[in-house]
Amino acid sequence: MLKEAVSEMNSFPDPALGEPFLLTPGPLTTAYEVKEAMLKDWGSWDGDFRAITASIRQKLLQLADAEDEFVCVPMQGSGTFSVEAMLGTFLSWNTKALVLLNGAYGKRIVETLEYLGRDYVAIDKGDYLPPRGEEVEAAIEADPSITHVIVVHVETSSGILNPIEEIAEVTERLGRTMLIDSMSAFGAMPIDFKKVRFDALVSSANKCIEGVPGFGFVLARREALEACDGNSHSLSLDIYKQWIHMEKTGQWRFTPPTHTVTAFLTALELYEQEGGVEGRYNRYRTNRDTLVSGMRALGFETLLDDRWLSPIIVTFFCPADPSFDFNRFYEGMKDRGFIIYPGKLTVVDSFRVGCIGRMDNDIMERVVEAARATLADMGVENAAPPALALEERAKLLNK
Numbered sequence: 426m427l428k429e430a431v432s433e434m435n436s437f438p439d440p441a442l443g444e445p446f447l448l449t450p451g452p453l454t455t456a457y458e459v460k461e462a463m464l465k466d467w468g469s470w471d472g473d474f475r476a477i478t479a480s481i482r483q484k485l486l487q488l489a490d491a492e493d494e495f496v497c498v499p500m501q502g503s504g505t506f507s508v509e510a511m512l513g514t515f516l517s518w519n520t521k522a523l524v525l526l527n528g529a530y531g532k533r534i535v536e537t538l539e540y541l542g543r544d545y546v547a548i549d550k551g552d553y554l555p556p557r558g559e560e561v562e563a564a565i566e567a568d569p570s571i572t573h574v575i576v577v578h579v580e581t582s583s584g585i586l587n588p589i590e591e592i593a594e595v596t597e598r599l600g601r602t603m604l605i606d607s608m609s610a611f612g613a614m615p616i617d618f619k620k621v622r623f624d625a626l627v628s629s630a631n632k633c634i635e636g637v638p639g640f641g642f643v644l645a646r647r648e649a650l651e652a653c654d655g656n657s658h659s660l661s662l663d664i665y666k667q668w669i670h671m672e673k674t675g676q677w678r679f680t681p682p683t684h685t686v687t688a689f690l691t692a693l694e695l696y697e698q699e700g701g702v703e704g705r706y707n708r709y710r711t712n713r714d715t716l717v718s719g720m721r722a723l724g725f726e727t728l729l730d731d732r733w734l735s736p737i738i739v740t741f742f743c744p745a746d747p748s749f750d751f752n753r754f755y756e757g758m759k760d761r762g763f764i765i766y767p768g769k770l771t772v773v774d775s776f777r778v779g780c781i782g783r784m785d786n787d788i789m790e791r792v793v794e795a796a797r798a799t800l801a802d803m804g805v806e807n808a809a810p811p812a813l814a815l816e817e818r819a820k821l822l823n824k
């Protein structure tokens with residue numbers, strides 16, 4: 426890609442260059458500057474690279490307005506490595522977690538706890554519904570040995586925005602603490618670190634900060650992390666040890682993804698230029714609104730009620746029309762420059778469209794136009810879902 430060819434709209438990629446937009450929740454479409462930042466090799470022990478690490482750790486705390494009570498510990502690997510590291514470091518043989526799940530990422534947390542041999546109970550809300558404060562209260566009253574509540578902020582498998590403030594309020598009132606998988610939400614969904622009480626939150630480089638994949642990070646309450654020495658079952662995924670080592674040496678404990686880290690610093694600078702959480706939230710929300718209203722006009726229906734629709738990713742039901750074929754739809758969208766994402770629902774067919782990444786309203790209008798043209802190619806006249814999908818949704822919503 427030539428720099429001169431980059432759309433002047435401050436580094437938004439130009440679809441005319443033939444690089445498809447990733448309408449997926451990470452890896453996602455990144456700015457030219459972020460890619461360009463990777464054109465240099467770094468020594469991980471060198472002072473210049475250590476300064477970059479220090480800078481991203483500080484900027485992440487600043488953007489959360491959490492510098493007083495929290496510390497930032499980056500961890501190599503994809504987001505799941507950081508979730509596993511957080512769980513292994515903050516939970517131990519004498520804790521019991523209450524996992525709130527409503528999709529694939531909640532299930533992954535349960536699976537991780539099985540591997541780690543940490544005690545837990547779970548509330549499973551299926552694919553469509555948010556866990557609520559009163560359910561958490563009842564679960565803790567029924568089982569007072571619960572010490573931690575674990576929640577996914579935006580469950581990316583459906584796009585549902587879970588009510589973490591409500592859950593944190595109950596958890597704190599009952600004297601328990603919370604761990605948050607905010608992978609696909611942090612940086613775009615506002616969260617008040619001074620009001621919402623939790624011990625640790627995890628996210629990664631390739632979600633709402635719009636970096637490339639390669640590491641995640643845990644924002645941990647200093648006081649809580651200080652008590653976690655010796656908890657971890659793992660040599661490399663020990664957040665406490667990584668933290669102590671970074672504080673002492675300024676270096677990562679084992680080889681860091683140097684190019685990803687430098688690209689992430691550039692992504693953070695662009696993030697600040699855009700106006701931080703507010704700027705990003707507004708752009709993503711506009712992306713979602715344009716997408717949802719345009720797709721609804723074609724007959725598509727969203728899985729979720731407007732109230733629970735996050736500005737991160739939206740799930741649509743596949744149309745009932747027998748001429749609709751998801752694979753052809755996918756290829757048609759790809760030919761027009763957009764990579765969409767298959768659905769993850771168990772009962773009915775669906776697909777997902779991400780609203781995050783280096784894209785704006787103009788791009789989303791083109792996404793809707795591409796969907797219209799692809800449906801026309803397939804001979805689908807109306808994108809309305811099968812009655813079964815709507816019945817299923819209504820049943821669950823009324824429960």
Ligand SMILES: *Cc1c(COP(=O)(O)O)cnc(C)c1O
Nearest residue numbers: 503504505530579581606608609
């Ligand atoms: C992306 C994501 C993860 C991590 O997935 P990786 O593929 O390991 O990066 C975890 N939780 C949620 C909610 C996510 O959106």
